[in-house]
Amino acid sequence: QLQLQESGPGLVKPSETLSLTCTVSGGSISSSDYYWGWIRQPPGKGLEWIGTIYYSGATYYNPSLKSRVTIFVDTSKNQFSLRLSSVTAADTALYYCARHYLPAAILSWFDPWGQGTLVTVSS
Amino acid sequence: DIVMTQSPDSLAVSLGERATINCKSSQSVLYSSNSKNYLAWFQQKPGQPPKLLIYWASTRESGVPDRFSGSGSGTDFTLTISSLQAEDAAVYYCQQYFSTPQTFGQGTKLEIK
Numbered sequence: 001q002l003q004l005q006e007s008g009p010g011l012v013k014p015s016e017t018l019s020l021t022c023t024v025s026g027g028s029i030s031s032s033d034y035y036w037g038w039i040r041q042p043p044g045k046g047l048e049w050i051g052t053i054y055y056s057g058a059t060y061y062n063p064s065l066k067s068r069v070t071i072f073v074d075t076s077k078n079q080f081s082l083r084l085s086s087v088t089a090a091d092t093a094l095y096y097c098a099r100h101y102l103p104a105a106i107l108s109w110f111d112p113w114g115q116g117t118l119v120t121v122s123s
Numbered sequence: 124d125i126v127m128t129q130s131p132d133s134l135a136v137s138l139g140e141r142a143t144i145n146c147k148s149s150q151s152v153l154y155s156s157n158s159k160n161y162l163a164w165f166q167q168k169p170g171q172p173p174k175l176l177i178y179w180a181s182t183r184e185s186g187v188p189d190r191f192s193g194s195g196s197g198t199d200f201t202l203t204i205s206s207l208q209a210e211d212a213a214v215y216y217c218q219q220y221f222s223t224p225q226t227f228g229q230g231t232k233l234e235i236k
Contacts, residue, residue: 047227062224109163113172
């Protein structure tokens with residue numbers, strides 16, 4: 001069964017870079033033609049798609065965050081990672097990684113999801 | 124961006140009664156070439172990630188109780204819980220995957236009356 005797990009610092013200072021990693025188990029990122037995404041949820045608020053990476057390395061970002069986001073994949077570790085630069089308090093959120101369900105289709109729903117990791121931006 | 128608007132923001136329903144949540148998209152999410160509506164519904168309970176309930180607007184995910192159903196087409200969609208159970212208390216989200224950026228509704232909080 002495919003499982004995803006987010007990891008990274010829970011506290012980041014304003015203006016610094018947030019870095020998170022999603023470790024995939026129960027399946028290989030490099031041997032499958034799936035898209036892998038990051039979604040965030042500010043405390044008590046709704047869900048926002050951050051961006052997505054294809055197993056080949058092609059990336060797709062939400063225009064609202066594009067100037068600050070980088071997503072990359074490390075197939076040797078079966079991981080994909082998120083970097084968000086110049087963070088502010090508005091970036092405080094629960095960050096989820098998830099797979100786009102349909103193979104070779106970025107236009108599909110997210111499933112499964114990781115459990116999420118809370119990142120707080122504060123000095 | 125396609126804006127997804129859910130209504131109501133919250134509702135309280137008695138056990139055994141029907142609950143209805145609406146989701147409206149700012150543009151159609153019906154793809155004419157395959158006649159599929161690119162819309163999903165999720166349930167989220169505190170401390171948990173969203174759980175997929177429905178995709179293609181009306182296809183129930185495996186293992187989801189049949190009291191959950193999705194309907195609608197184009198820009199107007201509905202999630203119906205036919206006979207509310209205590210474990211259905213949660214926040215429900217719709218998501219469009221017709222185009223990027225994929226967007227979610229603001230959520231509807233369902234409480235037990």
